[in-house]
Amino acid sequence: MNTIGKKEKLEILEKARQWWREELVPAHKRNLLKLSSLDEYDINPFLWSYLAYFLEGNDTPETLAKVLIYPRVLGTSIVTTFGSRSQDFISRVFEGVLGSAIPGIDLEFTDKIDGRKKYCQVKAGPNIVNHDGAISIKNHFKSARMIAKTNHLPIEVGDFMLCLLYGESGQENAFIKNIGKEYSLATGQEFWHRFTGDPDFYSDLIKVIGEVAEEFNMKRTINKVIKELAEKIKEKYRK
Numbered sequence: 001m002n003t004i005g006k007k008e009k010l011e012i013l014e015k016a017r018q019w020w021r022e023e024l025v026p027a028h029k030r031n032l033l034k035l036s037s038l039d040e041y042d043i044n045p046f047l048w049s050y051l052a053y054f055l056e057g058n059d060t061p062e063t064l065a066k067v068l069i070y071p072r073v074l075g076t077s078i079v080t081t082f083g084s085r086s087q088d089f090i091s092r093v094f095e096g097v098l099g100s101a102i103p104g105i106d107l108e109f110t111d112k113i114d115g116r117k118k119y120c121q122v123k124a125g126p127n128i129v130n131h132d133g134a135i136s137i138k139n140h141f142k143s144a145r146m147i148a149k150t151n152h153l154p155i156e157v158g159d160f161m162l163c164l165l166y167g168e169s170g171q172e173n174a175f176i177k178n179i180g181k182e183y184s185l186a187t188g189q190e191f192w193h194r195f196t197g198d199p200d201f202y203s204d205l206i207k208v209i210g211e212v213a214e215e216f217n218m219k220r221t222i223n224k225v226i227k228e229l230a231e232k233i234k235e236k237y238r239k
Contacts, residue, residue: 019092061234068229168188
């Protein structure tokens with residue numbers, strides 16, 4: 001099947017750079033600035049001081065602030081942001097690629113490997129889907145199959161696909177693997193290969209995003225937020 005041309009690929013990768021700069025980074029920074037408020041945290045008093053000593057050998061307000069901020073800014077915050085914007089990433093970067101008119105289907109595209117049209121749910125990575133999410137995905141696919149059957153559309157079970165933007169085959173959690181027993185599953189490189197026809201697109205996309213990352217250094221901002229949160233910790237817990 002036809003793959004994207006070199007010129008088109010370069011244009012798409014440049015749009016990926018722009019999306020990262022204009023959408024993901026600003027959203028990540030906004031979430032970071034919110035973390036100066038104690039109201040943002042569900043503090044576990046049994047672990048808080050322990051983790052502070054585990055991290056830096058003390059439980060000063062600054063270290064206690066780091067224990068709260070680091071997991072959020074480096075983990076859940078950015079993972080959630082990327083996951084919630086994954087569909088927007090595809091629609092913005094691949095101009096002209098829209099969603100689907102079928103309820104519960106995020107994306108339709110012609111598979112560049114087998115030439116068949118795929119009806120997809122798009123998720124960020126191999127551990128995003130939980131038990132309830134897996135049930136929801138299966139129900140969406142089931143409803144879409146019923147619509148296809150009612151309208152006499154030549155859609156096979158294998159044309160319904162769960163697409164993961166990153167990861168490797170075999171890394172998927174048990175819930176995703178269970179979906180893959182009934183429907184198609186394309187993870188990381190395989191998805192991007194099927195989507196673009198280019199087996200190297202996934203690795204090239206990762207490289208481009210890595211280059212964009214070098215443009216941003218939020219160390220000063222993070223330290224400022226840590227200082228602000230530490231002052232509030234001192235006021236509330238060290239009277």
